[in-house]
Amino acid sequence: MQFTSARELVRLMRSGEVSAREVTEAHLAQIERTNAKVNAIVTLVAERALEQAAAADERLASGAETGPLHGLPVAHKDTHETAGILTTWGSPILADNVPRRDELIIERMKAAGVVTLGKTNVPEFAAGSHTFNTLFGATLNPYDTERSAGGSSGGAAAALACGMHPIADGSDMGGSLRNPASFCNVAGLRPSPGRVPSWPARAAWATMGVQGPMARTVGDLALMLSVIAGPDPRSPIALETPGGTFARPLDRDLRGLRVAWAPDLGGRAHADPAVIEVLERAVKVFSELGCVVEEACPDLRGADEVFRTLRAWQFELALGSLPADKLKKSLTDNIEVGRSLTGPDIARAEVLHTALFHRVRKFFERYDVLLAPVSQVVPFATALEYPAEVAGRQMLDYLEWMASAYLISATGCPALSVPGGFTPGGLPVGLQIVGPHRADFAVLQIGHAFEEATHHADRRPALAE
Helix, strand or coil: CCCCCHHHHHHHHHHCCCCHHHHHHHHHHHHHHHHHHHCCEEEECHHHHHHHHHHHHHHHHHCCCCCCCCCCEEEEECCCCCCCCCCCCCCHHHCCCCCCCCCHHHHHHHHCCCEEEEEECCCHHHCCCCCEECCCEECEECCEEEEECCCCCHHHHHHHHCCCCCEEEEEECCCCCHHHHHHHCCEEEECCCCCCCCCCCCCCCCCCCEEEEEECCHHHHHHHHHHHCCCCCCCCCCCCCCHHHHHCCCCCCCCCCEEEECCCCCCCCCCCHHHHHHHHHHHHHHHHCCCEEEECCCCCCCHHHHHHHHHHHHHHHHHCCCCHHHCCHHHHHHHHHHHHCCHHHHHHHHHHHHHHHHHHHHHHHHCCEEEEECCCCCCCECCCCCCCEECCEECCCCCHHHHHHHHHHHHCCCEEEEEEEECCCCCEEEEEEECCCCCHHHHHHHHHHHHHHHCHHHCCCHHHC
C-alpha cells in the first residue's frame, strides 16, 4: 500500500476497500522501517495522525462531503507553518517553534482532507540544495545512502521515494522542488508564480520563490496541484484559474510537438557527462513519440544576475534581523550581499528580468517545450556542502552548481522535474520540462506522456522494498 498512487488510494478509500486508518497505519509502519536509514521525517505525530485518520473514516461513513485528498497521509515541509506542530526551518533559532496557525498551502491541504504525519527535513532556512542542518542532521539519498537527497525539499523527496507518504508539499526558489526530485527519482513541479499563492508573505509581490507539489507520479502531482492552486484574496499575485482545472485527464498525443533540447542551457550550465548521457536517451523518447526535436535554447542573458540579486534581497529581508553567529556561513554571506545592494542594483535586476521574460516569450513562439537537465550533477557525497567542481569547472560558490535550475526560475516559466533515467551505477537523473509562461497544465501533460513511455518512476530504492 505504501507505493500505491495517491489517486488510487483516494479511490480505494472512497469505495470502502480500505480505510484511512489502514492507509495511515501502513505509511507509519513504512516510516518506522525506513526513516532511520535516510532521516527524511524529522518530526512525527503518529497518534495525532491516527486520530485524524479515524475522523476521516467517520466523515466518509456519514456521507458528508469529502475533499480530493481525503484520508491521504502527508508529512509537511519543515518550512511551512503547521498549527500545533514543531516547525523549525532546520535552524537552532527556531528549535522550539510551534506555530499557532497554518499557512495557506497547509490550510488548503487540510481542507482537502489530508492526514498530517509530521514534518520533513530541510537545510537551514531552506538555503541550498543539500538537506542538512545542525538540529536534525542530513537527509540521505534512498538510492545510495552515502549521497545527498538534494534540497531544500530533500526530506519530502526521500520520504516519497521510500513510500513514507504518497504526495508532498514543497517550495522552490532556485530548484528546491526540482533538484531533490531529480536526486530521488520522484516528480516535482515548480509552478508559475502565483499559481500556488503564498500567505503569509512579507514580500507578497515577489515571484522568485514559489510553493508547489511533489509526488511519485505526474498524475499525483496534478491531483495535489488541483488542491493547492487557485485564487486567494490574501495574495496579490494569485492567478485566477481555479485549482480544479488541474484535475482534468493528462492524456495527450505529442505528435508534432516542437521540442527544444538545451543540454547546457546555451553554455550557461554545463553538466557532468554522466547526466547528459542519461538525458540524451530520454530526449530520444520524444522523437519516438512523434515530436520534432531540435537543439536550441532561449537567450538567458542576465538570468544569473536577476536570480542572484533578487534572491539576496529576499534573504536579507527575511533573515537580516537574525543573529548572524547562529546561522551557517553560506546564509550570512547571502544576507551580506543583500545588505550591500543599492536601489540601482534592484532596478537593474528588474530591467534585466523584464528583458529576459520577453526573449523567452518569443522563444516559445517557435517551440512548445524546452528540455534541459534538472541538476548538473548526479547525487554527490553527503559529506560535501556542495560540489566544488562540475564538468571540470570550479564552482564560484554553493549556488553555481544549481544554475540549470535557477536560471529557469528567473524566467518565471513552469518547470517540471520528472524521472529521466539512471546512470550505470544506479543513480537517478531528472529531466527538466519547461513550458511557456503559465502553461503549467501543458507541462504536466508532456511529463505524463514521457512518464508513461519510460516508467522510470517505477524503479524503487532497495532499502524501501
